[in-house]
Amino acid sequence: MSRPNYVEIVESIFHKTKHIKTSEFKYIGKKVVRWDAISKVAGRPIFTADLFNLVKNPVFVYSVRSKYAHARIKSIDTSDAERYPGVIRVFTSRDVPGINDIGYVIPDQPMLADRKVRYIGDTVALVVAESLENARDAGELISVDYEPLPVYLDPLQIVDFETLREKEHVLIHDERGTDILTRYRIRVGDVEKAFKEASVIVENVYSTPAQEHAYLEPEAALAIPEPDGSVTIYVKTQCPFDVRRAVSNVLGLPYHMIRVIAPALGGGFGGAEDVGNEVAAKSALVALALKRPAIIIHTREESTISHTKRHAMKAYYRHAAGRDGRLLGVEARIVLDTGAYASLGPFVAWRATVHSTGPYRVENARVDLVNVYTNKIPAGAFRGFGNPQVHFAVERQMDLLAEELGLDPVEFRLKNILRNGDRTVHGQLLDHGVGLEEAIKRAVELSNYYEKRKLYESMDGVVRRGIGVAVMYHGNSIGAEGADYSAVSIIINRDGSITFRSGTTDMGQGSIQSLLNIAGEVLGVPLSYFKVELPDTASVPDSGPTVASRVTVMTGNATLVAAYKLRQGLNALASEMLGCRSPDQVVIEAPRVYCIDKPEKYITWRELIEQAFWKGIPLQEYGYFRAPPAEWHDETGTGQPYFTYTFGAIVSEVEVDLETGITRVLGATTVYDIGRVINRVGAELHAIGGYVQGMGYALTEDTYYSPDGKLLNPSFSAYHIPTVLDIPGKINVDFVEAGFVRGPFGAKGLGEPSIVGIAPSIANAIAHALRQKRAKYGVNKIPVTPDFLYEVIKKYELKKQ
Numbered sequence: 001m002s003r004p005n006y007v008e009i010v011e012s013i014f015h016k017t018k019h020i021k022t023s024e025f026k027y028i029g030k031k032v033v034r035w036d037a038i039s040k041v042a043g044r045p046i047f048t049a050d051l052f053n054l055v056k057n058p059v060f061v062y063s064v065r066s067k068y069a070h071a072r073i074k075s076i077d078t079s080d081a082e083r084y085p086g087v088i089r090v091f092t093s094r095d096v097p098g099i100n101d102i103g104y105v106i107p108d109q110p111m112l113a114d115r116k117v118r119y120i121g122d123t124v125a126l127v128v129a130e131s132l133e134n135a136r137d138a139g140e141l142i143s144v145d146y147e148p149l150p151v152y153l154d155p156l157q158i159v160d161f162e163t164l165r166e167k168e169h170v171l172i173h174d175e176r177g178t179d180i181l182t183r184y185r186i187r188v189g190d191v192e193k194a195f196k197e198a199s200v201i202v203e204n205v206y207s208t209p210a211q212e213h214a215y216l217e218p219e220a221a222l223a224i225p226e227p228d229g230s231v232t233i234y235v236k237t238q239c240p241f242d243v244r245r246a247v248s249n250v251l252g253l254p255y256h257m258i259r260v261i262a263p264a265l266g267g268g269f270g271g272a273e274d275v276g277n278e279v280a281a282k283s284a285l286v287a288l289a290l291k292r293p294a295i296i297i298h299t300r301e302e303s304t305i306s307h308t309k310r311h312a313m314k315a316y317y318r319h320a321a322g323r324d325g326r327l328l329g330v331e332a333r334i335v336l337d338t339g340a341y342a343s344l345g346p347f348v349a350w351r352a353t354v355h356s357t358g359p360y361r362v363e364n365a366r367v368d369l370v371n372v373y374t375n376k377i378p379a380g381a382f383r384g385f386g387n388p389q390v391h392f393a394v395e396r397q398m399d400l401l402a403e404e405l406g407l408d409p410v411e412f413r414l415k416n417i418l419r420n421g422d423r424t425v426h427g428q429l430l431d432h433g434v435g436l437e438e439a440i441k442r443a444v445e446l447s448n449y450y451e452k453r454k455l456y457e458s459m460d461g462v463v464r465r466g467i468g469v470a471v472m473y474h475g476n477s478i479g480a481e482g483a484d485y486s487a488v489s490i491i492i493n494r495d496g497s498i499t500f501r502s503g504t505t506d507m508g509q510g511s512i513q514s515l516l517n518i519a520g521e522v523l524g525v526p527l528s529y530f531k532v533e534l535p536d537t538a539s540v541p542d543s544g545p546t547v548a549s550r551v552t553v554m555t556g557n558a559t560l561v562a563a564y565k566l567r568q569g570l571n572a573l574a575s576e577m578l579g580c581r582s583p584d585q586v587v588i589e590a591p592r593v594y595c596i597d598k599p600e601k602y603i604t605w606r607e608l609i610e611q612a613f614w615k616g617i618p619l620q621e622y623g624y625f626r627a628p629p630a631e632w633h634d635e636t637g638t639g640q641p642y643f644t645y646t647f648g649a650i651v652s653e654v655e656v657d658l659e660t661g662i663t664r665v666l667g668a669t670t671v672y673d674i675g676r677v678i679n680r681v682g683a684e685l686h687a688i689g690g691y692v693q694g695m696g697y698a699l700t701e702d703t704y705y706s707p708d709g710k711l712l713n714p715s716f717s718a719y720h721i722p723t724v725l726d727i728p729g730k731i732n733v734d735f736v737e738a739g740f741v742r743g744p745f746g747a748k749g750l751g752e753p754s755i756v757g758i759a760p761s762i763a764n765a766i767a768h769a770l771r772q773k774r775a776k777y778g779v780n781k782i783p784v785t786p787d788f789l790y791e792v793i794k795k796y797e798l799k800k801q
Helices: 005-017 037-041 048-054 132-139 191-196 240-251 275-290 300-306 345-354 387-405 409-416 436-447 449-457 511-523 551-578 605-615 680-699 758-770 773-777 786-795
Strands: 059-065 071-077 087-091 123-129 143-148 180-188 200-208 220-225 231-235 258-261 294-297 312-321 327-339 365-373 463-475 485-492 498-502 530-532 586-589 592-595 598-604 620-626 631-633 638-640 645-657 663-673 731-736
Touching: 005 551, 005 620, 048 220, 048 231, 048 294, 059 132, 059 275, 059 300, 071 123, 087 132, 087 275, 123 132, 123 275, 180 345, 191 312, 191 327, 200 387, 220 275, 231 240, 231 275, 240 258, 240 275, 275 294, 312 387, 327 345, 327 387, 345 365, 345 387, 387 409, 387 463, 387 758, 387 773, 409 436, 409 463, 436 449, 436 463, 436 645, 436 663, 436 731, 449 463, 449 758, 463 758, 485 551, 498 511, 498 551, 511 530, 511 551, 511 680, 551 586, 551 592, 551 598, 551 605, 551 620, 592 605, 598 605, 645 758, 663 680, 663 758, 680 731, 680 758, 758 773, 758 786, 773 786
Parallel strands: 059 294, 231 258, 327 365, 498 530, 663 731
Antiparallel strands: 059 123, 071 143, 087 123, 180 365, 200 312, 220 231, 220 294, 312 327, 463 645, 485 498, 485 620, 586 592, 592 598, 631 638, 645 663
16 A cells, blocks of 8 residues: 555655755744744733623533542432522533533543542532622532542552552442553563573662643633524633534534634643533533523632643562663553543553653563552643653662662663664664764753762762753654544635644644744745634644644644645746746745746746636645554554654752752753754743743642542642742753654654653752762652652761761
């Protein structure tokens, strides 16, 4: 079977441009003003909640949530709430016309709880009133008769950590017959032999916390009933077409009766991936039932308890190495806490398994992972998607191995990292596009790593400094999780202006700018010619979800294909109009169009477009790209899980106060291999933003529950994210451009990878500051809060040294 034409287009452009320097491009890799920067600074974007004042006669929807973390519902009495002033109607599970489920991957999450609740946050009823205040007040009057059940807040109450077998307990998901959501494994080589032959064996237990996305904009939705019985929904979401699917299931309506529009987004990080389905479905249910616009808006506290978190992890790792510093084998048992519902847990767990041995040559591996239900807020998609958890454990292990072998952590890594021509632990051949070695060496150079490591080791006193390194890799896009595709439409209007349409959302990450850079480079037009339309399922192509660092690569390829097809038609016409030797000789530098050997003779861009209009040459093109097939064998954990990988190296410098346990991050260096840099400003800010978010993960962020399952820190007064005062004054950012043949101009993704290696680099720097070998084993959990670190310091009596 021959390759699709779109693959040939992408590969041909890569080969034609792979030796071109960034300075020779007009937009690719250049620092350009982002398409929406001025608008956002001026406060002009319209977010979902801004639309509420534009609709007439709306109703307000309030979600009444369970006060028990685990209980059977015996009955619900809504009569008092229905009599409350201003209340129009109360909805329960009996009022759902379609399928009462909003589960993202598997159908395990009722939109409105029916027979039981599984965490404090489950919605048991919707109160609809003339004002939000009335709806909230009336919600307190709903009486639910519960039969309390045992509450499980630790996955190790469900499974045995040694065997990963399920213990006897009252099932949270009795309808499934098990509370183990998924199991994954890797079985490669002969692990027993590797450990028998090892000169050094290092083992430890690691834990990582749940993490809140802490995006600026809480969830909001506005559903408007249409005269034909359809519904239009404005909603905060990363994935408008997924919202349409979810609403279709709940309402029992076909797709063409549901229109989803995604206004400007105030942050997502994965947290807006599936909660948008829930608020959209609730508002649409009410709007169609009452024939009035329906509004949902969450407070910060409601947002925190209603949307998913990063999966907490507990893992046992054991590594074997030879005296020459070569890794021989790895064994791991990993337990993820998926909370009350699956959300994207099956995919998160799979990605964690894929990356569980890090970016190293590993010939012998035995890895087992289980993802377990508990009665906590569900865990789902979060930047990094399972990878930050396992990289924390692996990269701490690498430092401990280096310590035991008497090697510098950088030198030990350089002995074992993946390079071109190597195979991953899964057996996937990396035949090109691996820039990890160069990234490490560049990070070491930029950070003055060796000089500072030597200097910091000579420092005494209660305030000490440390410098740590971590390396990472991250599979691009969805991989073997499912079919991966993207699409865009580019429309050249008769006056030469251009309309750009895609289902990709911009939640602040700036990836739309990458698409415009690609289109502008191929078409030869200024970026000011483009207007980006909002994602709207009634008019834009389905570009797939805005997740998994896939926009620049997948939607970028679709953009490249659409722009290329337009350019081919315009080149042919311009060659005819100007008398060029061939269409390849046409240069478009809008507003001028000319033959390469006769720049003084030209036509204008607008003249070319007008002539194309009259000659019937297509001025609208649909670009499509589908990822190369991925492969995964569940029994062995082998195959080709992703079509390419982003690599990176991070160096962090810290100062540790041995009397208080307080850690300050002094500086950082990040170097990523993202193939060809498409949007330089966006890439640099991603590296910085990912570092800051990773700092919070490493040092301060965690969720805390009461014994009965209530979240104790649902607001920013108690959930501590880094502030401007915490961020180091200097974060060095650089890139390695090891191009990928099936990326647009050779590009790879960065959105998710930019957080993966941050926490271990900081933890390794803290361990370096502690000096004592055994104490370094104690830095085995994050966040490394002052109280935790002080306990480590006390245990090993470091202040006395």
